[in-house]
Amino acid sequence: MKTLTLKIDDSVNDKFIWLLEHFSSSEIKILEQSEYISDDDYLRSTKGMIKSIHEARNEKKDKGVTPEKLEW
Numbered sequence: 863m864k865t866l867t868l869k870i871d872d873s874v875n876d877k878f879i880w881l882l883e884h885f886s887s888s889e890i891k892i893l894e895q896s897e898y899i900s901d902d903d904y905l906r907s908t909k910g911m912i913k914s915i916h917e918a919r920n921e922k923k924d925k926g927v928t929p930e931k932l933e934w
Contacts, residue, residue: 869898 870878882890905911 865893 879892882892899907905915
């Protein structure tokens with residue numbers, strides 16, 4: 863099963879939801895519905911995020927971790 867994130871224009875939202883509702887719940891499940899918010903607005907809305915970014919900018923580079931030491 864795959865998960866998709868779509869940005870749907872308000873003018874077709876009702877029609878799109880209507881279409882999705884014609885599939886069985888084993889075929890398609892609507893996991894979440896929300897209003898679109900830009901990445902910047904989302905980050906600014908996260909408590910403490912702006913302060914964390916400012917602190918990170920002021921941190922000395924020798925205290926950071928190089929990309930090769932990150933565990934992905």
